[in-house]
Amino acid sequence: FGANGIWAGSAGSSTQRPTPVIDLIRSFHYPFGDLQMECVCWIGVLLSLFLLTTTINTFVVPLLLWVTYLSLVNMGTIMINYGWEWLTLEAGFLLIFLTPTFSLSSTPSREPPSKAILWLYRWLAFRLMIGAGMSKLGTRSSECWKQLTCTTTHYETQPMPNPFALFMHSLPLTIHQIEVALTFFEQLILPFLMLIPLRPVRIFAGVAELFFQFCIVGTGNYAWINLIGVVPCLSLLDDKFLSLFFSSTVVNAAVTAHHTYIDSLEHSTTASISVQLTNILWNSYRFARNCLHFCVVILISYLSVNPIKELFVSAPWLHYYDDYFLVNSQGVFGFINSQRVNLVLEYTTDQVDQTCRDRSGEIALTPPPESRPLYCSELGELCNTAHPISKSLSDLCPVTCGSCPITEKKVRWHSLEFKNLPGELSRRPKFNSPYHYRFDWEVWIHTTASLEGRTGTLPIPVFVRTLISKILAGDTDAAGLLGTGATQLFVNGTTPSAIRAQYYFYSYSTPTRLLQTKEWWMRGRVPGDSSRIFLREPSRWKGHVTRGCSSRHWILFTAVVGIFLCIRSLTFPQKSRGFALFCIAHTSVLSVITMWTLILEYPHVVEQVWVAGLQWRSRSATQTQSYLVIRDVCVAGLVLAVSMVAALRLKYFNRQLFLVAEMTFVY
Numbered sequence: 127f128g129a130n131g132i133w134a135g136s137a138g139s140s141t142q143r144p145t146p147v148i149d150l151i152r153s154f155h156y157p158f159g160d161l162q163m164e165c166v167c168w169i170g171v172l173l174s175l176f177l178l179t180t181t182i183n184t185f186v187v188p189l190l191l192w193v194t195y196l197s198l199v200n201m202g203t204i205m206i207n208y209g210w211e212w213l214t215l216e217a218g219f220l221l222i223f224l225t226p227t228f229s230l231s232s233t234p235s236r237e238p239p240s241k242a243i244l245w246l247y248r249w250l251a252f253r254l255m256i257g258a259g260m261s262k263l264g265t266r267s268s269e270c271w272k273q274l275t276c277t278t279t280h281y282e283t284q285p286m287p288n289p290f291a292l293f294m295h296s297l298p299l300t301i302h303q304i305e306v307a308l309t310f311f312e313q314l315i316l317p318f319l320m321l322i323p324l325r326p327v328r329i330f331a332g333v334a335e336l337f338f339q340f341c342i343v344g345t346g347n348y349a350w351i352n353l354i355g356v357v358p359c360l361s362l363l364d365d366k367f368l369s370l371f372f373s374s375t376v377v378n379a380a381v382t383a384h385h386t387y388i389d390s391l392e393h394s395t396t397a398s399i400s401v402q403l404t405n406i407l408w409n410s411y412r413f414a415r416n417c418l419h420f421c422v423v424i425l426i427s428y429l430s431v432n433p434i435k436e437l438f439v440s441a442p443w444l445h446y447y448d449d450y451f452l453v454n455s456q457g458v459f460g461f462i463n464s465q466r467v468n469l470v471l472e473y474t475t476d477q478v479d480q481t482c483r484d485r486s487g488e489i490a491l492t493p494p495p496e497s498r499p500l501y502c503s504e505l506g507e508l509c510n511t512a513h514p515i516s517k518s519l520s521d522l523c524p525v526t527c528g529s530c531p532i533t534e535k536k537v538r539w540h541s542l543e544f545k546n547l548p549g550e551l552s553r554r555p556k557f558n559s560p561y562h563y564r565f566d567w568e569v570w571i572h573t574t575a576s577l578e579g580r581t582g583t584l585p586i587p588v589f590v591r592t593l594i595s596k597i598l599a600g601d602t603d604a605a606g607l608l609g610t611g612a613t614q615l616f617v618n619g620t621t622p623s624a625i626r627a628q629y630y631f632y633s634y635s636t637p638t639r640l641l642q643t644k645e646w647w648m649r650g651r652v653p654g655d656s657s658r659i660f661l662r663e664p665s666r667w668k669g670h671v672t673r674g675c676s677s678r679h680w681i682l683f684t685a686v687v688g689i690f691l692c693i694r695s696l697t698f699p700q701k702s703r704g705f706a707l708f709c710i711a712h713t714s715v716l717s718v719i720t721m722w723t724l725i726l727e728y729p730h731v732v733e734q735v736w737v738a739g740l741q742w743r744s745r746s747a748t749q750t751q752s753y754l755v756i757r758d759v760c761v762a763g764l765v766l767a768v769s770m771v772a773a774l775r776l777k778y779f780n781r782q783l784f785l786v787a788e789m790t791f792v793y
Contacts, residue, residue, distance in 0.1 A: 259313030261457030332362030482530035528658030
């Protein structure tokens with residue numbers, strides 16, 4: 127993403143869809159750029175940690191999370207616009223109304239969870255599962271669903287397999303047929319059991335659905351789609367069932383909160399006037415809250431009309447019907463590939479012929495009335511396609527199309543791995559769910575999911591071409607999207623001289639062959655496909671290459687988690703004044719480190735801050751001076767925190783060994 131991203135559609139791109147956070151930043155007459163987008167993302171991480179662990183329960187946290195994530199999804203780029211993002215927003219919207227207004231207890235007695243909202247979650251679970259099932263019966267679905275054989279190829283052709291998928295693929299045909307039959311039971315029968323108002327039936331539906339979802343999680347990397355699919359199913363389980371999985375302390379707190387709530391509903395004539403007045407105010411608040419929930423139920427019911435209609439069309443599929451993703455239709459994996467067409471990238475650092483060049487000047491014109499000239503750098507998406515100009519592009523734009531002639535026999539090629547797509551035959555698949563490798567997923571959509579049955583020279587996706595050219599220009603952030611490390615790719619600071627792209631058919635090895643050869647895959651070239659070789663062309667991305675710190679994101683994550691832990695510690699029921707000051711000091715230091723690490727990626731921001739600070743002295747600034755100032759600020763904050771700890775001589779933290787460890791961690 128961003129100004130130097132590989133995808134057309136950067137932070138703050140023009141879009142008519144609602145982006146509240148972006149609009150808020152722009153309302154202060156400040157552009158929304160890469161730095162602002164990163165800050166929004168890390169604030170989202172911080173809010174998520176608070177929602178997950180803190181005892182401060184308020185609707186403000188899920189509301190802020192929903193607003194920020196809506197802004198990111200609506201930015202205008204396809205790589206953050208998948209079906210599970212819509213489902214996350216849909217479930218997150220309901221969460222705003224499920225949480226209390228404000229409570230310092232994990233079991234608030236005066237604001238119990240709304241039954242109406244819980245029923246909306248059950249309705250969401252029903253639509254999610256029935257939509258997935260109906261999409262497998264539509265006209266665009268694969269015949270293997272009717273033959274109960276889809277899992278014979280699904281484990282092999284799924285986006286990102288994990289290690290268990292090979293062994294599931296090797297099961298007998300009868301087991302695969304049972305799997306598909308159980309899938310239909312899960313997605314076409316269980317959803318109706320969710321709506322039956324009988325506790326045993328509802329509990330069975332919830333437990334069975336959780337079991338199926340976690341089985342899917344164990345056999346493939348599907349981002350967080352299954353985990354967000356589990357969320358509405360939790361509404362099928364009541365306190366009596368859930369108490370089996372919690373400690374007696376938590377269960378007793380929940381029982382006490384329930385009894386307190388029941389007692390508050392009873393108007394005692396013997397109670398004092400202040401107690402009666404408090405009860406009247408709380409009952410008035412509950413009435414207003416119930417009215418709000420009733421309006422939410424009416425809204426969701428009205429918006430559910432189109433998703434229900436989608437279930438009965440000839441080919442049900444994923445759709446959203448409003449820009450806020452309040453109610454969506456779901457449907458996944460209706461079409462199952464029978465072959466895995468896989469893109470394989472390789473790089474070399476050997477010297478190759480660099481005399482190959484694209485033709486300078488205009489190559490074609492856009493259709494009238496615009497008739498704008500087009501150049502080679504703009505025509506990469508037409509290479510190796512059915513477009514009339516495609517045949518001549520290989521000669522006119524050989525660098526862009528990857529058709530530069532070089533003697534491959536004299537060149538040593540090394541595998542350029544994706545994060546978790548197949549590459550080297552001996553490379554073991556990874557577990558990465560619920561983390562989402564968006565680039566790998568998009569590559570799978572444009573290759574395995576789109577090129578099955580095609581012959582001849584297959585096209586290289588445009589965003590992959592962009593990534594290749596940026597890597598050849600030395601962009602370390604672009605290289606970070608792949609599995610091959612930047613230190614291995616950029617040996618001694620030099621970029622690869624060329625990158626080769628080829629298509630292969632991939633199939634699983636057998637368990638026996640895996641034990642003998644240590645190879646997880648077998649592969650063969652796609653008939654008729656030719657190699658595309660892209661040469662180093664540094665001038666193309668001059669000024670748009672990022673060479674960042676490889677450990678930058680880990681530094682930011684550690685600092686953000688540290689800030690959360692320090693703020694979270696302030697909510698402890700028993701804490702000394704010294705402990706509170708200790709937490710505040712460390713929060714300040716970690717905040718400075720976070721901002722330092724963020725700003726260093728954007729030298730122009732450093733320059734603006736430095737120039738603004740020294741403008742009264744009419745002194746120009748350099749980037750080196752800016753780095754030194756920020757470094758000194760961080761060191762001063764560190765010294766302040768350590769000095770405060772030493773001065774307070776806290777009884778919990780008075781050991782010298784702890785002080786040394788704390789200094790080392792913060793520094």
